[in-house]
Amino acid sequence: MKRFADLYTALDETTKTSAKVEAIAAYLASSPPEDAVWAINFLIGRRPKRLIEIRKLRAWAIEEAGVPDWLFDESYQAVGDLAELIALLLPAPTATTGLPLHYWVEERLLPLRGQDDARRRESLIGAWREMDERQRFVWNKLITGAFRVGVSQSLVVRAVAQVSGIDANVISHRVMGDWAPTPDFYAQLTGADSSDADISRPYPFCLAYPIEGDIRQLENPGDWQVEWKWDGIRSQLIRRRWHTFLWSRGEELITERFPELEALGSLLPEGTVIDGEILAWKDAAPMPFAQMQRRIGRKALSEKMLRDVPAAIVAYDLLEDGGHDIRESPLETRRARLAEIVRSASQSGHLILSPAVEAASWEDLEALRRTSRERGVEGFMLKRFGSPYRVGRRRGDWWKWKVEPYSVDAVLLYAQPGSGKRASLFTDYTFAIWDKDELVPFAKAYSGLSDEEIRKVDAFVRRNTIEKFGPVRSVKPELVFEIAFEGIQKSPRHRSGIAVRFPRMARWRTDKRAADADTIDTVKALIGS
Amino acid sequence: MLRVTPDGLYCKAGDFYIDPWCPVDRAVITHAHSDHAHAGCQRYLCSEDCAGVLRARMGPGAAIQSAAWAAPISFQGVTVSLHPAGHILGSAQIRVEHKGEVWVVSGDYKLEPDPTCRPFEPVRCHTFITESTFGLPIYRWRAQPESFAEINAWWRANQKMGRASALFAYSLGKAQRLIAGLDPTIGPILCHGAVENLNRVYRESGVALPPTQYTGDVAKAFDWSRAIIIAPPSANGSSYLRKFGPVSTGFASGWMRIRGTRRRRSIDHGFVLSDHADWPGLLSAIDATGASCVMATHGYRAPLVRWLTEHGLEAMALETRFEGERDESGDTEMVAE
Numbered sequence: 079m080k081r082f083a084d085l086y087t088a089l090d091e092t093t094k095t096s097a098k099v100e101a102i103a104a105y106l107a108s109s110p111p112e113d114a115v116w117a118i119n120f121l122i123g124r125r126p127k128r129l130i131e132i133r134k135l136r137a138w139a140i141e142e143a144g145v146p147d148w149l150f151d152e153s154y155q156a157v158g159d160l161a162e163l164i165a166l167l168l169p170a171p172t173a174t175t176g177l178p179l180h181y182w183v184e185e186r187l188l189p190l191r192g193q194d195d196a197r198r199r200e201s202l203i204g205a206w207r208e209m210d211e212r213q214r215f216v217w218n219k220l221i222t223g224a225f226r227v228g229v230s231q232s233l234v235v236r237a238v239a240q241v242s243g244i245d246a247n248v249i250s251h252r253v254m255g256d257w258a259p260t261p262d263f264y265a266q267l268t269g270a271d272s273s274d275a276d277i278s279r280p281y282p283f284c285l286a287y288p289i290e291g292d293i294r295q296l297e298n299p300g301d302w303q304v305e306w307k308w309d310g311i312r313s314q315l316i317r318r319r320w321h322t323f324l325w326s327r328g329e330e331l332i333t334e335r336f337p338e339l340e341a342l343g344s345l346l347p348e349g350t351v352i353d354g355e356i357l358a359w360k361d362a363a364p365m366p367f368a369q370m371q372r373r374i375g376r377k378a379l380s381e382k383m384l385r386d387v388p389a390a391i392v393a394y395d396l397l398e399d400g401g402h403d404i405r406e407s408p409l410e411t412r413r414a415r416l417a418e419i420v421r422s423a424s425q426s427g428h429l430i431l432s433p434a435v436e437a438a439s440w441e442d443l444e445a446l447r448r449t450s451r452e453r454g455v456e457g458f459m460l461k462r463f464g465s466p467y468r469v470g471r472r473r474g475d476w477w478k479w480k481v482e483p484y485s486v487d488a489v490l491l492y493a494q495p496g497s498g499k500r501a502s503l504f505t506d507y508t509f510a511i512w513d514k515d516e517l518v519p520f521a522k523a524y525s526g527l528s529d530e531e532i533r534k535v536d537a538f539v540r541r542n543t544i545e546k547f548g549p550v551r552s553v554k555p556e557l558v559f560e561i562a563f564e565g566i567q568k569s570p571r572h573r574s575g576i577a578v579r580f581p582r583m584a585r586w587r588t589d590k591r592a593a594d595a596d597t598i599d600t601v602k603a604l605i606g607s
Numbered sequence: 608m609l610r611v612t613p614d615g616l617y618c619k620a621g622d623f624y625i626d627p628w629c630p631v632d633r634a635v636i637t638h639a640h641s642d643h644a645h646a647g648c649q650r651y652l653c654s655e656d657c658a659g660v661l662r663a664r665m666g667p668g669a670a671i672q673s674a675a676w677a678a679p680i681s682f683q684g685v686t687v688s689l690h691p692a693g694h695i696l697g698s699a700q701i702r703v704e705h706k707g708e709v710w711v712v713s714g715d716y717k718l719e720p721d722p723t724c725r726p727f728e729p730v731r732c733h734t735f736i737t738e739s740t741f742g743l744p745i746y747r748w749r750a751q752p753e754s755f756a757e758i759n760a761w762w763r764a765n766q767k768m769g770r771a772s773a774l775f776a777y778s779l780g781k782a783q784r785l786i787a788g789l790d791p792t793i794g795p796i797l798c799h800g801a802v803e804n805l806n807r808v809y810r811e812s813g814v815a816l817p818p819t820q821y822t823g824d825v826a827k828a829f830d831w832s833r834a835i836i837i838a839p840p841s842a843n844g845s846s847y848l849r850k851f852g853p854v855s856t857g858f859a860s861g862w863m864r865i866r867g868t869r870r871r872r873s874i875d876h877g878f879v880l881s882d883h884a885d886w887p888g889l890l891s892a893i894d895a896t897g898a899s900c901v902m903a904t905h906g907y908r909a910p911l912v913r914w915l916t917e918h919g920l921e922a923m924a925l926e927t928r929f930e931g932e933r934d935e936s937g938d939t940e941m942v943a944e
Contacts, residue, residue, distance in 0.1 A: 143744070153744060157865055159866070159867070163745065
């Protein structure tokens with residue numbers, strides 16, 4: 079556990095990817111498989127769900143630290159992270175632990191779920207007393223289901239590849255899907271044998287960067303397959319050995335949530351993997367994403383929901399054909415085969431080939447791209463003819479060419495401190511627009527400013543607070559920001575009557591005064607534009 | 608006896624201010640950090656060890672009178688004496704006695720030993736005005752030798768990787784304490800001009816420091832990868848660092864105890880080392896004064912006040928200008944962290 083906590087610290091303290099890979103590789107190389115596999119499990123973001131209710135964790139920590147409730151809460155304000163607060167607040171350990179990671183996970187962490195409160199309390203306090211601050215922090219993060227560390231899956235894959243000598247693309251595929259963190263799995267992961275036992279395993283998704291600057295840098299438009307960029311749930315539909323699996327890009331198995339797509343599986347040839355986008359789809363057109371959100375928000379799917387918000391998968395690519403991995407074949411070969419498969423399953427009505435957009439020039443495409451919003455898409459995807467299906471996010475062969483976001487000038491009205499890295503800085507803002515002579519809140523945004531700008535806004539908030547409501551402060555309406563967002567719709571739940579999607583700060587408009595901000599009427603006019 | 612006025616903490620009976628934040632006629636100074644020693648006062652009184660650094664800050668024209676430790680000085684029947692606070696060289700607590708009533712103003716202080724200044728001495732009093740920069744129980748310093756071992760190990764590791772070590776610290780006090788704790792057998796200790804100037808003043812005041820050199824004074828082909836460079840925090844991210852080649856950056860401060868603060872500062876390594884008292888330090892210092900009334904200034908006043916009140920003392924927060932709002936004070940040189 080100490081070594082894993084040290085690894086966490088090393089990863090936390092550097093932003094250099096090579097140093098991160100080195101640290102992970104060094105850990106893996108010097109750990110027994112039963113520890114290494116857990117480390118990989120946690121590092122790639124597979125974490126157990128919260129094992130103890132926050133309320134109880136807090137109560138037991140308060141008891142063990144011997145501080146009053148109010149002082150615990152005051153301290154939380156300063157730290158902004160419960161796991162860290164508890165690690166810092168508890169008295170120094172009375173013992174040390176040399177027990178390895180897998181012991182702590184398998185014998186102490188996971189059993190917490192089934193235990194009664196007395197046992198859990200005893201187990202937890204016992205653990206805290208043996209751990210130093212670093213270990214406690216990592217431990218508390220695991221217990222609260224909030225373990226996160228600044229490494230991407232691809233860095234972990236690079237480290238495993240380095241230690242095992244197996245190609246990174248192979249490792250990348252092997253860590254996908256549903257596996258148990260056992261020494262056996264670690265042996266499979268790092269072994270030379272390429273036979274694949276898991277029939278549900280998806281492939282790593284190929285992802286695109288946004289194209290920056292002039293589109294003409296891509297030269298001849300005829301070199302590119304152009305598709306609409308659909309706004310749904312990116313997923314893989316897998317049909318192997320008479321079973322159907324549907325995976326989201328977040329590597330969540332979502333088969334049960336889409337019975338119509340699961341049924342579609344039986345129409346696919348044996349050994350088929352399709353990359354596509356799940357959309358709420360009716361009358362040959364996508365429904366607004368909000369409808370999909372409504373559907374995935376429901377625990378149980380009613381007949382009515384299935385009728386009102388039917389799902390379809392818009393197929394982008396074919397990754398496996400007849401049980402063979404065809405990711406290295408050229409784009410047009412894969413697409414031709416995909417078209418055949420879609421045709422043969424056409425009776426289902428839930429599988430659609432993502433149409434290719436034909437246009438003679440970039441100018442024509444630019445004109446078409448401006449029609450994205452009315453079509454319910456986010457712009458274009460550009461895929462180079464002849465290219466393979468790559469692993470992860472790469473530059474060169476795939477680009478997303480999105481429609482410009484909406485933008486509105488709004489006034490900063492409320493601010494509250496962030497958490498974690500941003501604790502005790504005012505980083506979370508509510509913005510308002512004019513409704514006659516009143517400012518009505520219309521969006522919250524947290525991102526888009528530089529650290530330097532955040533510090534300046536933070537200082538402004540402190541100097542210009544009007545009222546405090548718990549951690550939230552209302553401030554003098556003075557600062558104007560350009561808020562960018564992707565979607566807008568009517569919402570009776572919001573005071574402004576509108577809800578926006580992915581709002582963020584595009585720019586601090588230091589050249590504008592509050593009176594120059596947009597009005598509710600101009601913003602409402604964006605709906606349906 | 609003392610009250611907060613627009614110009615600072617004022618003693619009417621003795622007609623003097625303690626650490627005023629405006630130019631006044633008579634200022635008694637706890638220590639030479641700029642949020643406590645304001646320029647432009649007619650006359651200053653400080654401890655005998657503080658005079659050198661205060662002079663360096665205020666220039667040759669300032670009227671500075673120094674007092675021997677614990678020596679009583681009378682202002683219109685009010686007796687003032689200075690007692691070591693352990694914060695930086697010459698830092699003092701100010702004891703004020705009038706008609707049998709005793710108040711002590713702590714200034715900034717710490718309880719840990721520090722080879723660059725006299726250790727904190729508790730002074731019995733009725734009312735204690737204490738700092739509370741780190742007035743939360745999450746602030747608990749570990750044993751100092753551990754912190755220095757960590758810094759020296761970091762320096763060694765950087766050498767091995769072929770990169771220079773740049774350690775940021777407030778140029779008055781923290782820098783010299785760090786230098787005194789470095790292991791000079793590892794390699795050369797180089798200092799930013801602001802730090803080196805104060806090193807000289809420290810040495811002139813009789814503080815022993817390992818040899819240091821001004822970064823501007825080295826030969827062209829100097830091998831920076833073996834060196835540690837001590838510089839003020841403002842040097843981080845500036846062109847000053849460029850000439851050292853590959854460099855790892857570190858920052859030593861009590862605020863570094865919190866992960867969020869460490870990460871926000873865009874430095875490679877945060878060392879927890881403070882010249883202020885931690886939570887247990889504050890509580891034990893307050894206890895040792897025997898004071899029945901405590902006033903808290905700086906930082907986390909409210910939690911300390913509530914804690915003391917719940918433990919039977921009369922306590923209150925005192926609004927001073929020794930800092931802005933809590934935290935982030937580590938970002939500026941306004942507060943001596």
